Amino acid sequence: MxxxxxxxxxxxxxxxxxxxxxxxxxxxxxxxxxxxxxxxxxxxxxxxxxxxxxxxxxxxxxxxxxxxxxxxxxxxxxxxxxxxxxxxxxxxxxxxxxxxxxxxxxxxxxxxxxxxxxxxxxxxxxxxxxxxxxxxxxxxxxxxxxxxxxxxxxxxxxxxxxxxxxxxxxxxxxxxxxxxxxxxxxxxxxxxxxxxxxxxxxxxxxxxxxxxxxxxxxxPILEGTDGVEKMSKSLDNYIALTDSAKDMFGKTMSIPDSLIARYYRYACFAGGEDVARMESELAAGTLHPRTAKVQVSGSLVDRYHGEGAGKEALDEFERVFVKKDIPDVIEETVLDGTSLDIVTILTTTSMAQSKSEARRLIQQGGVSIDGTKITDPAALIDLQAPVILRVGKLRFLRISGR
Structure with a gap:
């Protein structure tokens, strides 16, 4: 004892x-x-x-x-x-x-x-x-x-x-x-x-x-990924314990630089000396904020998904955001109909929780089909052949119709 x-x-x-x-x-x-x-x-x-x-x-x-x-x-x-x-x-x-x-x-x-x-x-x-x-x-x-x-x-x-x-x-x-x-x-x-x-x-x-x-x-109360408000699902600035390794890594990489050390301390539960060292190196410019975010993101993913999961999530992140590739593994779903409007597709697949959210995502430029950004909420999507739906930076879905 x-x-x-x-x-x-x-x-x-x-x-x-x-x-x-x-x-x-x-x-x-x-x-x-x-x-x-x-x-x-x-x-x-x-x-x-x-x-x-x-x-x-x-x-x-x-x-x-x-x-x-x-x-x-x-x-x-x-x-x-x-x-x-x-x-x-x-x-x-x-x-x-x-x-x-x-x-x-x-x-x-x-x-x-x-x-x-x-x-x-x-x-x-x-x-x-x-x-x-x-x-x-x-x-x-x-x-x-x-x-x-x-x-x-x-x-x-x-x-x-x-x-x-x-x-x-x-x-x-x-x-x-x-x-x-x-x-x-x-x-x-x-x-x-x-x-x-x-x-x-x-x-x-x-x-x-x-x-x-x-x-x-x-x-302490941990700020959300927006760096302003308290972390909250209602504000959509949260990282859930049930998030996939990919989403957990990507969301953590999106936090403001001002929160890097704080997330390392309270989300990853790093020791005080390690956090002080990171803060000192960030302040001195010897540690680049992106490098520090990769460290924090990987540590957080390892904590909840097991040792090594952080490295896999980093590789996936690099593929999607640095090399602009799509993920190797994408969830697939089949919808009823071979031609559906984009709002129906988003709500049916739960990529949007409501029609109003779907329209907002489209207006903000966050929705694309096979790499082409969708700007019209009334756009009809041909689903006779599989297409890749992308919502935001992190979510992909391969969809087809029947």
Whole structure:
């Protein structure tokens, strides 16, 4: 077993907040002395079916807890996802059904297994306790925190001052998340920096229920591939854990130069010294940004697709973008009809999620057939012989009609 200092150095590395630090050290000391693992909690609300590498920043920190012998408790927030986390939102989020959140939750567990050792992970759904609470129990929970305390939260304050409605159920979100910590007897809860308020509420609610309060550990929020907004599927600036090696490599190569070292640190989980060296060489001009991006992209692909996958993805990238070739292997599909309009082709093959998205892709010059750019959304495509459809820089599909 590693020493107290060794464990603290590993677990605090890269963290933004570790509060209260003295309590965390005391918990580690007790864990080492008694041989009792800490219970490290992470709650994920499955509001969408995909986990991206922004989520993976915290998941990788959880894996460090596991590697040090501690217990990870992964809470799938199938119940809280019906409320919707109001963090950073300027208006009330649309509600999901319990069936929708449970279906999304199944994929979360499968994707988290790419990072966590599931044999050492407790997976629980918070509907197990929240769905069965009586109204009396909800009132009891609500009485343990004040409206004034909830309004200390910046996004609630802004909405209140601007006259934007705040539903009562949104006030219950941080209390519900906090009660999760009570239910699983969390020693430390992890989250992004945007979750700091919710995590601190957990400390207070645990105290109110007579439990030793958890410590909190926050990790940075990873920007999306646009370099501006928080990584999000809704903004289409994300890299999913389920992305193919080709797509993962290509998306990472598209990030702004300003994010290279940050992705190396938090997406690839490179060590502090390696990141500092890369930053220094980039600043000095001895390391070209493209070379650094290739290193980061390859490292990320190797992490999720296995050693050597990054080199294969680089070779494919060079073929497509440097030599302007098409990939060696292209997925094929057969459509009903030998002459179809391009919008129908894009939506039928799921290369576009809607007709409006298909038209936007065409207008932006992102669609071509056999190397010829399509500019007319009403264009008819002859499918009597197979053609190669290209959408954007990364997606290819060989299609034919019948």
């Amino acid at each position: 590693k020493t107290l200092k060794e464990q603290f150095d590993i677990l605090s590395d890269g963290a933004v907040d570790l509060l209260p630090q003295e309590d965390f050290i005391r918990k580690l000391e007790r864990s080492i002395a008694t041989g009792t693992p800490l219970r490290a909690k992470l709650g994920l609300d499955p509001s969408r079916p995909d986990i991206h590498i922004g989520h993976a920043v915290v998941l990788n920190k959880l894996r460090q807890f596991q590697d040090l012998g501690h217990t990870v408790v992964l809470i799938i927030g199938d119940f809280t996802a019906m409320i919707g986390d109001p963090t950073g939102k300027s208006k009330t989020r649309p509600a999901l059904t319990l069936d929708e959140t449970r279906e999304n939750g199944k994929t979360y567990v499968e994707q988290a297994a790419k990072i966590l050792d599931m044999s050492r992970t407790e997976v629980v759904y918070n509907s197990q306790w929240l769905d069965s609470m009586s109204f009396r129990e909800v009132i009891t929970l609500s009485a343990k925190y004040t409206v004034a305390q909830l309004l200390e939260r910046d996004d609630f304050t802004k909405r209140y001052r601007s006259g934007e409605p705040i539903s009562v159920h949104e006030f219950l979100y941080p209390l519900s998340q906090a009660y999760d910590s009570v239910a699983v007897r969390s020693d430390v809860e992890l989250g992004g920096t945007d979750q700091k308020f919710n995590l601190l509420v957990g400390r207070e609610i645990m105290k109110a229920y007579g439990q030793e309060p958890q410590c909190i550990l926050t990790m």
